[in-house]
Amino acid sequence: MTDIPAPPQTLRCGRYLLDLSRPRVMGIVNLTPDSFSDGGKHDSVDAGVAHARQLLADGADLLDLGGESTRPGAADVSVADELARVLPVIEALRDCGVPLSVDTAKPAVMRAALAAGADMINDIWGFRQPGALEAVAGSDCGLCAMHMQGEPRTMQAAPEYDDVVADVLRFLQDQVARLEAAGVAPGRISLDPGFGFGKTVPQNYQLLRELDRVAALGYPVLIGVSRKSMIGAITGKAVGDRMAGSVAAALSAVQRGARIVRVHDVAATVDALKIWGTVETVATP
Secondary structure (H helix, E strand, O other): OOOOOOOOEEEEEEEEEEEEEEEEEEEEEEOOOOOOOOOOOOOOOHHHHHHHHHHHHOOOOEEEEEEEOOOOOOOOOOOHHHHHHHHEEEEEEEOOOOOEEEOOOHHHHHHHHHOOOOOEEEEOOOOOOHHHHHHOOOOEEEEEEOOOOOOOOOOOOOOOOOHHHHHHHHHHHHHHHHHHHHOHHHHEEEEOOOOOOOOHHHHHHHHHHHHHHHHHHOOOOEEOOOOHHHHHHHHOOOOOOOHHHHHHHHHHHHHHEEEEEEEEOHHHHHHHHHHHHHHHHHHOO
């Protein structure tokens, strides 16, 4: 692991200037019937809002609301269905005191979510869909551009790279250039290397081991490894039993420069980061 440059200390997220002087925890709120981990558990408005409020009580620094599953093989969801799942939850939570991120690739959903009070757009397509740049460029929302090889239904069929880390870096640099050319201020941009999105298990772990190279691009790194198959492949655990492995992976990512970790198990991750932070900052006798 190389020396990591000092990471950006803030990220503009709409109404909020998110302090990144310490790693932040993004709580996952799946409002879908078919997400890989907790699909169907929070797919009513009341259940989604209640789950979000529990994540806040557990210490989440921001929330990521998703109305369409992006697991391998997931079916497409219409704009109308995605909006019906997401907008009422945004409206119920917009005064909750933390930034609200919406996990979507649809420009129409981006525009409606921002109008409803969302502070950030988290796009697995990296704002490559027609109209996506135009949907977000004129606002103050935070943006997360993610790397994905292929598309969700087929991305895990046979991912290939000349060099997975170099290829991901090149892609992310290109996306930053596109965003900034469209008028997006650099302080609004974060980057996600896309663990599990068109990568084999060895490629995922190579990318995690060399995550400091992504951090060296100079933008906040947001990572999502929580409960994913890369955790199950090493631990042998089913999705619901991957908390310990997920927390370990999140700490490995933070050690290598990640500033936001997107997780299901907020309370455990918050506790782990408190210990990690204390170890990192304790004064030498």
